Amino acid sequence: MSRLTFGDNFKDLSTDHTFQFEFTCDRCHKAWQSPPVPYDAKPTTRSVSNAAESAVGTGAVIEGKVGDAAYETARAYALDAAVEEAMWRFNQCRLCGNWFCEKCFDRNYVMCVHCRLA
DSSP, rough: HHHHOSSSSEEEOOOEEEEEEEEEOOTTOOOOOOOOOOOOOOHHHHHHHHHHHHHHHHHHHHHHHHHHHHHHHHHHHHHHHHHHTTTTTEEETTTOOOOEEEEEEEEETTHHHHHHHH
């Protein structure tokens, strides 16, 4: 749910073994990267695929689907955590709704510099 709050102003820097995201200011594009979160699905995927293979003999097909689902679930949790942390580093303008760094945001007016000057 928090991903929708922050919008789509981020890049996914994740790899097969690490989740990491980069968030940017909508005005100056100053970037902040979330700390890397390690991911290793081998134990889960292997144990599920072995059980599935003995039950139905189709471990290769099921392993890919289970591995993808586990990866996507873990990625979603990591992204939610990264968004929660990014929301402490960026401020949302009450007029335009975009997210800005401290330099591009006026806390006294709770809006971005652009909206305040408009």
